[in-house]
Amino acid sequence: GENVEQHPSTLSVQEGDSAVIKCTYSDSASNYFPWYKQELGKRPQLIIDIRSNVGEKKDQRIAVTLNKTAKHFSLHITETQPEDSAVYFCAASGSGDDKIIFGKGTRLHILP
Amino acid sequence: KAGVTQTPRYLIKTRGQQVTLSCSPISGHRSVSWYQQTPGQGLQFLFEYFSETQRNKGNFPGRFSGRQFSNSRSEMNVSTLELGDSALYLCASSFPPNEQFFGPGTRLTVL
Numbered sequence: 402g403e404n405v406e407q408h409p410s411t412l413s414v415q416e417g418d419s420a421v422i423k424c425t426y427s428d429s430a431s432n433y434f435p436w437y438k439q440e441l442g443k444r445p446q447l448i449i450d451i452r453s454n455v456g457e458k459k460d461q462r463i464a465v466t467l468n469k470t471a472k473h474f475s476l477h478i479t480e481t482q483p484e485d486s487a488v489y490f491c492a493a494s495g496s497g498d499d500k501i502i503f504g505k506g507t508r509l510h511i512l513p
Numbered sequence: 514k515a516g517v518t519q520t521p522r523y524l525i526k527t528r529g530q531q532v533t534l535s536c537s538p539i540s541g542h543r544s545v546s547w548y549q550q551t552p553g554q555g556l557q558f559l560f561e562y563f564s565e566t567q568r569n570k571g572n573f574p575g576r577f578s579g580r581q582f583s584n585s586r587s588e589m590n591v592s593t594l595e596l597g598d599s600a601l602y603l604c605a606s607s608f609p610p611n612e613q614f615f616g617p618g619t620r621l622t623v624l
Contacts, residue, residue, distance in 0.1 A: 407555075435612070444603065444615040445556070490556060500569035501546065501613060505555035 407504025424491035517616035538606030545587040
């Protein structure tokens with residue numbers, strides 16, 4: 402079945418610097434790749450997603466890149482702010498259904 | 514639109530008991546997925562229901578089961594509870610496929 406690996410498990414960056422989280426997936430049929438942010442004590446919320454017909458997508462300070470050949474996708478956060486501190490989950494899903502497999506998460510700390 | 518709701522929010526049970534958790538999706542959403550969240554293991558997929566049918570299932574023992582009603586509300590049941598079942602159980606609903614909206618979760622503690 403589908404497997405999603407996420408690295409690193411913990412990431413600390415200075416406020417204002419960039420953060421990069423990387424994921425790999427195993428099922429070449431996967432075509433949807435969402436990223437979720439979960440703040441302490443809150444539910445996961447979708448922050449950005451990308452489909453397999455696109456190589457890159459940006460939304461303000463957040464961008465996601467996808468390399469289908471390598472089965473690799475990444476989340477980039479620029480100009481990090483204290484409110485970016487949270488756990489981030491990558492995920493992958495195949496076509497036609499809503500089975501979404503998540504990575505184990507990255508705890509991002511923004512240092513003052 | 515009201516968001517995804519889950520009841521109860523907190524639950525304490527003892528080993529061997531069974532438990533039923535409820536999830537009400539966003540109005541119009543027909544797919545409901547369930548996840549188990551534990552520290553270090555992230556979000557593990559339990560199962561997904563669409564139009565009252567289980568469409569996908571994760572790698573959990575048969576003690577974990579679920580169902581979906583005609584109004585898309587879903588329940589999950591865990592029988593013969595074990596200490597390791599202590600976790601946050603999240604449901605998520607979607608329509609159209611893929612973008613999922615999560616509920617606040619039910620925190621289950623097994624003593």
